[in-house]
Amino acid sequence: MTNTELPTVNGTSAFVPAPATPYQGDIARYWNAEARPVNLRLGDVDGLYHHHYGIGAVDHAALGDVEDSEYEKKLISELHRLESAQAEVLLDHLGPISPEDTLVDAGCGRGGSSVMAHQRFGCKVEGVTLSSTQAEFGNRRAKELEIDSHVRAQVCNMLDTPFEKGSIAGSWNNESSMYVDLDDLFAEHSRFLKVGGRYVTITGCWNPKYGQPSKWVSQINAHFECNIHSRREYLKAMADNRLVPQAVIDLTPDTLPYWELRATSSLVTGIEEAFIESYKDGSFQYVLIAADRV
Numbered sequence: 001m002t003n004t005e006l007p008t009v010n011g012t013s014a015f016v017p018a019p020a021t022p023y024q025g026d027i028a029r030y031w032n033a034e035a036r037p038v039n040l041r042l043g044d045v046d047g048l049y050h051h052h053y054g055i056g057a058v059d060h061a062a063l064g065d066v067e068d069s070e071y072e073k074k075l076i077s078e079l080h081r082l083e084s085a086q087a088e089v090l091l092d093h094l095g096p097i098s099p100e101d102t103l104v105d106a107g108c109g110r111g112g113s114s115v116m117a118h119q120r121f122g123c124k125v126e127g128v129t130l131s132s133t134q135a136e137f138g139n140r141r142a143k144e145l146e147i148d149s150h151v152r153a154q155v156c157n158m159l160d161t162p163f164e165k166g167s168i169a170g171s172w173n174n175e176s177s178m179y180v181d182l183d184d185l186f187a188e189h190s191r192f193l194k195v196g197g198r199y200v201t202i203t204g205c206w207n208p209k210y211g212q213p214s215k216w217v218s219q220i221n222a223h224f225e226c227n228i229h230s231r232r233e234y235l236k237a238m239a240d241n242r243l244v245p246q247a248v249i250d251l252t253p254d255t256l257p258y259w260e261l262r263a264t265s266s267l268v269t270g271i272e273e274a275f276i277e278s279y280k281d282g283s284f285q286y287v288l289i290a291a292d293r294v
């Protein structure tokens, strides 16, 4: 019996596979316990729940006067708008996707990007996360939106997925590749993607031009229990796994306004300084890489 044939709880298989490694067990526990207001209050704005950061210029006219009693509410909406804008830019780079296609959201979190992909393309989206809490949350949202026939999350290691070889038109990692070995990750995307399919990642990576990971990068790793890779490692691991970059875009200048706005909000988590300082000193970069599976 496969995982998907088992009885479900809120649309998620009641069977939760054992973590492949003790580290993956740590990451599953981390995301099962996560309930930061900076993520839940932003998601409550329109029901799209993200665990990634924002890009684009702040709309100061929409924010209005800082003394206004509604200002904090407007600030939360603005941060959320910038996070959704980030996901739109990722989806822009998937190329043409038809309603008959299936996409894979690797490390899908609470599923915000999966929902947006379905709403844009009408296609199926398969999300995988290590966290049963996140998968249940995403499946509950898909049911509420009546798109559960097309959008599904499962508890599954993205390095070892059930998707058939060559069956997937497009796939992505939205801020989830810093939890895995990149060779293993791109070997798996390359296996399930069709030849000619598209892979996209938006990620934070350390800048080889800086030398080694800065203290800020080490602080971000400790904060999230992740292991940020360098830009060079991404490009090498892609080249070694039949993923040929079609676009490499430095989004660092586009994400700084989000962080500077977030640092002024009541929802700060303490990691804002590390992002702002590392983006400013050049040790860390926010990049989008879109690659063709050849």
Ligand SMILES: C[S@@+](CC[C@H](N)C(=O)[O-])C[C@H]1O[C@@H](n2cnc3c(N)ncnc32)[C@H](O)[C@@H]1O
Binding pocket: 024, 027, 028, 031, 049, 050, 051, 052, 106, 107, 108, 109, 110, 111, 112, 113, 128, 129, 130, 131, 134, 156, 157, 158, 159, 173, 174, 175, 176, 179, 180
């Ligand atoms: C920062 S969140 C990003 C969530 C989502 N991509 C988004 O943009 O909202 C990182 C996600 O990666 C997932 N993740 C980390 N390692 C994983 C693995 N080996 N297999 C599947 N998911 C993994 C976590 O469970 C979590 O959902």
Ligand SMILES: CC(C)=CCC/C(C)=C/COP(=O)(O)OP(=O)(O)O
Binding pocket: 036, 038, 039, 050, 051, 052, 053, 175, 176, 178, 203, 204, 220, 224, 226, 228, 269, 271
């Ligand atoms: C760009 C890098 C290095 C990202 C690390 C992965 C990560 C934790 C992303 C955001 O998640 P979140 O939305 O849960 O974080 P927060 O609570 O800070 O908003």
Ligand SMILES: [Mg+2]
Binding pocket: 038, 039, 050, 051, 052, 053
């Ligand atoms: Mg967040």
